[in-house]
Amino acid sequence: MKAVMSSFLLSNLSLSILLYSYFSYAMSSSLFPSSCQLQGQFNLNRMQKSGDVILGGLFPVHFFSSIPDLSFTSQPQQPSCHGFYVQGFRQAQTMAFAIDEINNNSSLLPNVTLGYTLYDNCVELGIGFRGAFSLVSGQEEQIILHSTCVGNPPVVGIVGDSSSTRSIAISSILGLYRVPMVSYHYFATCSCLSDRQKYPSFFRTIPSDAFQVRAMIQILKYFGWTWAGLLITDDDYGLHAARSLQSELSVSGEGCLAYIEVLPWDKDTDELRRIVNVMKKSTARVVIAFVHESHMINLIEEVAKQNVTGLQWLASEGWTATAAVLQTTKFMPYLCGTLGIAIRRGEITGLREFLLKIRPDLHHNTNYGNSMVKFWEFTFQCRFAPAPAGWLEGGGALCTGQEDLENLNTESLDISNLRPEYNVYKAVYALAYSLDDMLRCKPGRGPFSGHSCATLQSLEPWELLYYLERVNFTTPFGDQVSFDKNGDVVPIYDVMNWLWLPDGSTEVHNVGEVKGSAFKGEEILLDEDKIFWNFNSKKPVQSVCSESCPPGTHMVRRKGEPKCCFDCIPCSEGKINNKGSKSFISFFLIYQHDILNFIFIKYNMQFSIFRFLHLSPFARLLGMHQLHAAFGISFVLCVSCILVKTMVVLAVFKASKPGGVTSLKWFGAMQQRGTVLCLTSIQAAICTTWLVSASPTPHKNTQYQNDKIVYECAFGSAVGFAVLLGYIGVLAFLSFLIAFLARNLPDSFNEAKLITFSMLIFCAVWVAFVPVYISSPGNYADAVEVFAILASSFGLLITLFGPKCYIIIMRPELNTKKSIMGRGSES
Structure with a gap:
């Protein structure tokens, strides 16, 4: 090639x-x-x-x-x-x-x-x-x-x-x-x-092949076809399509190509036989064909000869809607059910009447002959006398030039499926609208040198080019026509399906469309109920190189094969693969937390900040070890809020005693926010110092198992990690201590008991965490850390906000100022 x-x-x-x-x-x-x-x-x-x-x-x-032939010895x-x-x-x-x-x-x-x-x-x-x-x-x-x-x-x-x-x-x-x-x-x-x-x-x-390729990928993605073969022609149309398709699949990760075969230009029987054998042996059930109609005819003859069935053909616009030669009883057992993309079909009112006015011009003569004469001879299978060499297109009787064109059922007058013709129509109008815009230019306000305008008398092609780049109009069919910076039109394709009707006739009908958008990318709309599938199941074929691995096994790529091909081998001892559930708990807590937020906002209560805690384990499960710092800062932010809240509760009740009112001035809204910010900033400084001086790095642990190397996230600095945890522990202990001191204050106004219990759970979890984390290697250490984060945050969530939600939802009569003040006085 x-x-x-x-x-x-x-x-x-x-x-x-x-x-x-x-x-x-x-x-x-x-x-x-x-x-x-x-x-x-x-x-x-x-x-x-x-x-x-x-x-x-x-x-x-x-x-x-x-x-x-060029002999270079004569003209x-x-x-x-x-x-x-x-x-x-x-x-x-x-x-x-x-x-x-x-x-x-x-x-x-x-x-x-x-x-x-x-x-x-x-x-x-x-x-x-x-x-x-x-x-x-x-x-x-x-x-x-x-x-x-x-x-x-x-x-x-x-x-x-x-x-x-x-x-x-x-x-x-x-x-x-x-x-x-x-x-x-x-x-x-x-x-x-x-x-x-x-x-x-x-x-x-x-549309360019770049969009055609993306439209193909949208169809593959829609039906879950990740394993397909590709047939192309040996020209710019096929070669660039193959390169673009490989690139797009690699970037998107939507699938792989089982093989790429280049169809010969001529009818090379041996080469065609080899290509069909490749298709037969491949496990790919979907075949993408970026080819011309003539190439497809040669190929499908060999497919029919070898009786290759069970393939789902995905056709490029080169032969989807125009290959009438292929839509015959001979080939439809193999091509029926073909899906493909086609040029947008349009309506051109008045075109048929214009075509009916065609008459042969017998007085015009060139070496190639008059196109009108050729059309007449081809349509009526006749010839004009005398017949110049090469003019006859099928023989027959002599033409008179008066044959009845209107009552003739001929392909040339069929305007029911105008696709390239519709694009010709739009191209002519694009040039016309550009010329119209150019001639409407007002002198002194033009886009050219000195604000000049182009004139019809001295018109230059580059002047029209300026307006063509900016043209924008709508066809009578309702399609917008404009060009982007690359000269490409706003892309849209029809999705076609080859249908074999019960009476033996064939039909290529529209089952959807693929549109391009600068903002949304490619959008595919399909009517699956209209699609005909040429399989016994009457459903889309499955075309994957390897099935998804079941629980208890994991994926191992096959050497030298595409990424879509892999083997499923049992997981190592002590490990499982339950894809999709490893972060389920974290998402469950985020969802639960959102419910609490909704309740608090609806009833004008405080907005919780514990979402940060639930996001931390999700990040750790993804292997983002650098988020130790994020976890530490988010925990300090939450615990600081609890500490300040506890101090405010204690201050309020002390202020009710003689001489205690002055203590409230130290616990205003600004002072509370400033305290939280100050305490959180200290943790941020600790984390920054740790990461700058010695950030966590991957470490190979060869001591844990003799036959395996376990990758771990080394602290970088054990002291830095210890200070991070220690600071959280100090704040938690202070919250626990202050809440313990306020535990006997009246219940109506007092959350101290709830805070005391929550801090007790929090401290117990993290005290147990340290020795277990240090003794756990690799992924086990991550699992321990995730469990500690989830357990402590879940404990805080339930113990602090569970009773509040119970009052709000189950006992709303107690959630009133009168009720709270009454209970307070009774105490």
Whole structure:
């Protein structure tokens, strides 16, 4: 594949250099000799209409081309095109229709008539190049010896091209002169074209592969498919998609690719057989295919030959909604149930009536033939006399030119599924709205040098480019059209499903959509009831490399395989794996604490700060050992509040005695907050000193078990950790002591008994914690610390606030000032 790509890139580079030299010379303004001479004609197949401003178009009106051998000893023959492509012809006609519609719209570009020049690229890079440079130079010459040649008016913008490879090559040159090019086709989606440095004048009305890949990942994620195979084409469309998909899966962690296979361009039977064998042997039941329709036809023939069933196909936009050849009785047993993304379908009112007016122009003649004549011959399977070589597209009787087109059931007139055509329609209108905005500029208020405006008489493509970057309008179908900084349109895809109907017919129907948003990312909406699954279960297939490990086992990755592939082995002695429950207690306490907060706020009581304590064990369970400091500070904050509260209770009752009122001035609201802040700041200083001087570090313990190395979180400084715990203990002991002294005060106003009991529990837990923690290695030490944090915080929560909640909820009649004062006097 590398050799093929190298050859491909070198040939493109050579052609680019040649045409760049020619184009630079042709566009140069520094040479103005008095005469010019044309060296030859490209003789391209085209459709034209005159106008004040000309828009160009590049469309695949023919499917195949024959390029003559280059002997370099004589002038080469012109390439020839064959295989009429009705969809490409309809896309070209859609551009002609849109321009006619705009010319008949008095509110858009009034007093300006748009014209067009549309070229057939024959799905060939060289021919597409010739068409593009004929459009921007206004001549179909091969070489311009002098630059004063005057021909047809050059275009100010181009709609096309229909593939990534041709768009890359052409935009590389057009970008140098800032000639806008707006692509529309599902083969021109390479994410590389979003590089504004390389392609500053390239736009597209179809989402890039970057979004297409993310849309694919959304579908994989939706159905839980973490293990899939990938098939691509050997071109920019496939190779960039593969690179982007691998990158996105790696970053998102949503899945893995079982294999990546590149489909051959030609029908290489041996290579196709090898690829299908890979698909058969793989455990991946989902196959993603970033391919063109022609490649898929060759592959599925081999799939049918080997009778490979049970696969869920995930189709790119390259063949989801257009591969009618695949939707046959022969292939549907294998492709039925396919899910894929497709270009947004739209409605174009009046297009069918416009197509019905097509009539062959028998007087127009070029080497490639008149497109209208080719369309007529293809549609009615007839020929005009005399029949130039290569014109006949199927033989048959002689055409009269008067055949009835309206009553003919033909694909070319089917406008029920307009997708690329809808993008062509939007591309033409984007150029038209940009031109309209430009011509509405008021002199002295323009965006160019000296606040000047562009004029129709001296219009330059780069001036239109400025407005195209800022265009914003809504189509009659209701879709917004605007371009981001990379020239990409607001992305949206339809999600399609291949359905096999009971009568044997097939249908590709819409089952949802994927939208892109600058704020929300990708959003997927699916109607699962409408999806047809080609499996006996009539449910989505399961496609994972390894099932989730059951309790009692843990995951071990297989060497040399993707991260999605692992084995489940029993846990070591004394350990369990119960994923999802290791932090359950912490979350339970947070939830319980939120209930208490709701009760306190509802009844105008204090707002508890114990949430910090419940978050600490959750962080420790995640292995964040540096949060020793956070745990220490949060505990001091809570205990300080309890200490100050206890002191206030004691002060209040002392103030009721003669001469004791003056003591209350030391316990105002500001003094209480200041005391808590001061006590907490001391702990913060202790933690900061500890972490700066000797912070906790990983430590290998080889003494605990002979056959294992246990990783522990070393204190860094045992003294620092001891001071941290000791300071908490001192505050807790002071709270206990003061509460004990106030235990006999009247119950109505006194929380001292509750504080005494809570501090007794608190101190008991942490006194027991120290020796157990020191003697526990590795994860056991973490478990001990988590248990101590949860036990002590749970004790504080229940003993301090449990009785309050009981009064509030169960005995509300006691929660009144009269009741409290009455009980106080009785005491």
